[in-house]
Amino acid sequence: MNAVVETYDLEKTYFLESVVVRALRGVTFRVDEGDFVALMGPSGSGKSTLLNQLGCLDRPTRGDYFLAGRNVSQMDDDQLSDIRSKYLGFIFQSYNLLPQYTVVENIQVPLFYQNARLDDRTHRRCVRLAEMVGLGDRLDHRPMQLSGGQQQRVAIARALVNRPQVILADEPTGNLDSRTSDDIMQMLVKLNDAGKTIIMVTHENDIAAWAKRVVRMRDGHVETDVRNIERTQPSHEANEEFLQALSEILAEEEAEAAA
Amino acid sequence: MKDFWVWWDKTRGTLVLALRSLWVNKLRAFLSVLGIIIGVAAVISMTAFGEGSMQDALEDIKRQGATNVIVNSLKPPDDGSSQRRSFIANYGLTYRDYDQFLLIESVVRSVPMRIIAPQEIRRLDRMQQGRVIGTTQDYDKVNQIELAIGRFLIDSDNDQDEGDSRSMRNVCVLGSNVAEMLFPFEKPVGQTVVLNKHQFIVVGVLKDRMALTSSSGLQEDYNNDVYIPLRTCRARFGETVFIRQSGARGGEKVELHQVTLTVEDTDKVLDAGAAIEDMLSTSHLRKDWAVTVPLARLKEAERARDRYLQLLAFIAGISLFVGGIGIMNIMLATVTERTREIGIRRALGAKRKDITFQFLIEAITQTSLGGAIGVLVGFGGVYLIAWASQFFWGVHVPFLFSRRPVLISAGASIAVGIFFGLYPAMKASRLDPIEALRHE
Ligand SMILES: Nc1ncnc2c1ncn2[C@@H]1O[C@H](COP(=O)(O)OP(=O)(O)OP(=O)(O)O)[C@@H](O)[C@H]1O
Numbered sequence: 001m002n003a004v005v006e007t008y009d010l011e012k013t014y015f016l017e018s019v020v021v022r023a024l025r026g027v028t029f030r031v032d033e034g035d036f037v038a039l040m041g042p043s044g045s046g047k048s049t050l051l052n053q054l055g056c057l058d059r060p061t062r063g064d065y066f067l068a069g070r071n072v073s074q075m076d077d078d079q080l081s082d083i084r085s086k087y088l089g090f091i092f093q094s095y096n097l098l099p100q101y102t103v104v105e106n107i108q109v110p111l112f113y114q115n116a117r118l119d120d121r122t123h124r125r126c127v128r129l130a131e132m133v134g135l136g137d138r139l140d141h142r143p144m145q146l147s148g149g150q151q152q153r154v155a156i157a158r159a160l161v162n163r164p165q166v167i168l169a170d171e172p173t174g175n176l177d178s179r180t181s182d183d184i185m186q187m188l189v190k191l192n193d194a195g196k197t198i199i200m201v202t203h204e205n206d207i208a209a210w211a212k213r214v215v216r217m218r219d220g221h222v223e224t225d226v227r228n229i230e231r232t233q234p235s236h237e238a239n240e241e242f243l244q245a246l247s248e249i250l251a252e253e254e255a256e257a258a259a
Numbered sequence: 260m261k262d263f264w265v266w267w268d269k270t271r272g273t274l275v276l277a278l279r280s281l282w283v284n285k286l287r288a289f290l291s292v293l294g295i296i297i298g299v300a301a302v303i304s305m306t307a308f309g310e311g312s313m314q315d316a317l318e319d320i321k322r323q324g325a326t327n328v329i330v331n332s333l334k335p336p337d338d339g340s341s342q343r344r345s346f347i348a349n350y351g352l353t354y355r356d357y358d359q360f361l362l363i364e365s366v367v368r369s370v371p372m373r374i375i376a377p378q379e380i381r382r383l384d385r386m387q388q389g390r391v392i393g394t395t396q397d398y399d400k401v402n403q404i405e406l407a408i409g410r411f412l413i414d415s416d417n418d419q420d421e422g423d424s425r426s427m428r429n430v431c432v433l434g435s436n437v438a439e440m441l442f443p444f445e446k447p448v449g450q451t452v453v454l455n456k457h458q459f460i461v462v463g464v465l466k467d468r469m470a471l472t473s474s475s476g477l478q479e480d481y482n483n484d485v486y487i488p489l490r491t492c493r494a495r496f497g498e499t500v501f502i503r504q505s506g507a508r509g510g511e512k513v514e515l516h517q518v519t520l521t522v523e524d525t526d527k528v529l530d531a532g533a534a535i536e537d538m539l540s541t542s543h544l545r546k547d548w549a550v551t552v553p554l555a556r557l558k559e560a561e562r563a564r565d566r567y568l569q570l571l572a573f574i575a576g577i578s579l580f581v582g583g584i585g586i587m588n589i590m591l592a593t594v595t596e597r598t599r600e601i602g603i604r605r606a607l608g609a610k611r612k613d614i615t616f617q618f619l620i621e622a623i624t625q626t627s628l629g630g631a632i633g634v635l636v637g638f639g640g641v642y643l644i645a646w647a648s649q650f651f652w653g654v655h656v657p658f659l660f661s662r663r664p665v666l667i668s669a670g671a672s673i674a675v676g677i678f679f680g681l682y683p684a685m686k687a688s689r690l691d692p693i694e695a696l697r698h699e
Pocket residue numbers: 014016021022023041042043044045046047048049050
């Protein structure tokens with residue numbers, strides 16, 4: 001298996017006025033292509049800090065981080081921005097859609113910063129993704145007009161638009177009720193089944209149970225790292241359309257990549 | 260080429276975003292550019308009025324002729340010697356002076372004038388008061404006057420058979436008002452009028468001639484003038500003109516009241532004027548003459564306009580500066596409010612310069628729209644003020660729109676957007692993505 005994410009002795013230290021906070025104290029960690037990792041641990045253990053490092057939103061104080069073979073721990077701000085727009089997809093707890101934009105426009109944002117043309121093809125692709133997450137009748141709605149679950153589905157579509165190598169999710173179901181959480185997790189599992197690598201922070205065992213692998217952190221260390229043997233299985237009949245659309249989109253992507 | 264289209268997509272997207280963001284906060288955006296709106300509107304309307312009145316003044320000067328030098332006789336202030344109560348004041352330009360002027364190389368045309376102050380002009384039982392002006396055939400050319408009918412004086416009108424005063428040509432050209440008063444029903448050309456007991460044949464009538472402000476600031480009305488050949492004038496009216504003034508009798512002996520010289524080129528007008536001044540100050544003991552160069556007044560008027568424009572630019576600069584500070588203030592508030600948006604964009608791949616660009620475009624959009632509104636308000640204000648002063652006070656306020664203030668306003672509005680938008684935009688771009696994302 002190819003490693004998509006590899007960290008070696010990653011450290012992150014915050015130097016505050018009076019104290020020094022060692023949020024990460026040497027994390028060595030590897031995620032293979034196609035894996036689905038749940039990051040767990042008590043509050044303040046460094047889960048978000050690690051995820052931000054993996055998401056190239058910040059540079060480590062020490063250590064190396066290879067994303068798909070590229071050492072990103074030494075890159076400058078512009079290069080990191082490039083990496084984020086081309087290789088990473090983000091899903092946040094509070095959805096983080098842009099209020100001025102419609103559903104389709106929100107999905108398109110990562111492409112806006114890729115220095116590529118935004119033509120009819122990209123627009124069609126964004127529409128397809130919106131339809132895939134079940135918002136085909138809401139294309140021109142603003143985030144304010146959508147429920148939390150719908151907003152998170154837009155965020156998922158947005159995280160897919162740039163064909164990322166890794167999808168990073170920080171408590172994606174933290175603001176949702178359990179039914180809606182289930183819907184979202186079903187989608188993530190299916191994305192993973194289709195080959196997408198996902199790293200997700202969560203507090204809840206129910207949510208972590210959907211993942212293939214559970215990593216527990218404590219005080220900036222990885223404490224345990226286990227395969228999930230009693231994995232929750234997605235129901236197949238519920239998301240027939242989603243699967244159908246997903247496989248179509250992925251097939252298209254492959255055809256394009258080959259051309 | 261591809262780069263251009265990529266850039267274009269980005270700019271267009273950013274522009275659309277800027278417009279939407281402004282639209283969300285319509286009132287706030289409007290209030291924050293109010294300073295710019297007022298500044299630009301003031302500049303547009305003030306330059307329109309300034310240019311308008313300047314244009315009027317320039318036309319006035321041009322009517323006097325930009326290549327002309329006008330030399331007038333001037334009654335010198337009473338000095339001790341004239342306390343002898345000599346009845347006849349003897350002063351002014353002489354025929355000798357006139358001949359001397361012709362020696363100046365650049366002079367192409369020279370028109371002498373004698374002005375016989377108000378005379379009765381009669382036609383049968385009708386009478387009209389008017390100045391009689393003795394002059395030569397070139398008068399109409401230097402003064403750019405037009406004939407309604409007939410002809411102006413011609414060369415041969417001033418011809419003279421030596422010693423034979425009876426061969427004087429008793430012809431005259433009437434100002435429009437004189438013609439109207441004396442000949443309400445007939446055609447004046449070919450008829451006779453009586454001037455100082457002599458009969459004159461009317462050979463032409465002038466078109467209405469606009470009064471213009473002379474160098475002494477007096478409005479001169481030319482429509483009551485009667486023009487006769489200079490020689491005829493000398494012969495029929497003599498060299499001495501008697502005037503009755505507040506009971507006291509007096510006489511003036513003035514050979515020529517005015518000489519209007521035309522110089523071949525505007526470049527040489529000022530030199531010619533100076534040469535004439537030199538000439539007259541050596542040949543005349545008293546300062547009984549005055550030289551007017553309309554072009555010099557034109558230059559002066561232009562200088563006055565430049566000073567006005569400088570003052571205007573200064574005021575505009577201050578109001579734009581104040582307006583710019585308003586923009587900066589509002590942009591800083593916007594950046595704080597939209598910190599989270601900045602964090603999201605950074606997470607999704609926006610570079611620092613993308614963020615700078617976005618907020619800069621937003622500031623520029625705001626100030627340019629403000630500038631555009633200001634231009635429209637300025638235009639509207641000018642029409643409104645011009646209309647209102649005509650309607651309520653019957654005062655004609657001249658105005659003239661030109662392209663320059665509009666272009667300058669547009670440029671200044673954009674510049675203010677860049678200048679005062681840059682700091683907030685840079686500040687936005689320096690936010691840490693993680694902290695920005697955490698911002699509530
Ligand atoms: N910008 C920062 N400056 C200083 N300290 C920080 C900063 N960010 C995080 N920390 C500290 O690093 C530690 C790890 O924080 P982190 O947010 O990664 O925890 P977490 O595991 O995500 O917790 P939670 O489950 O509550 O989200 C905490 O002690 C936190 O106070």
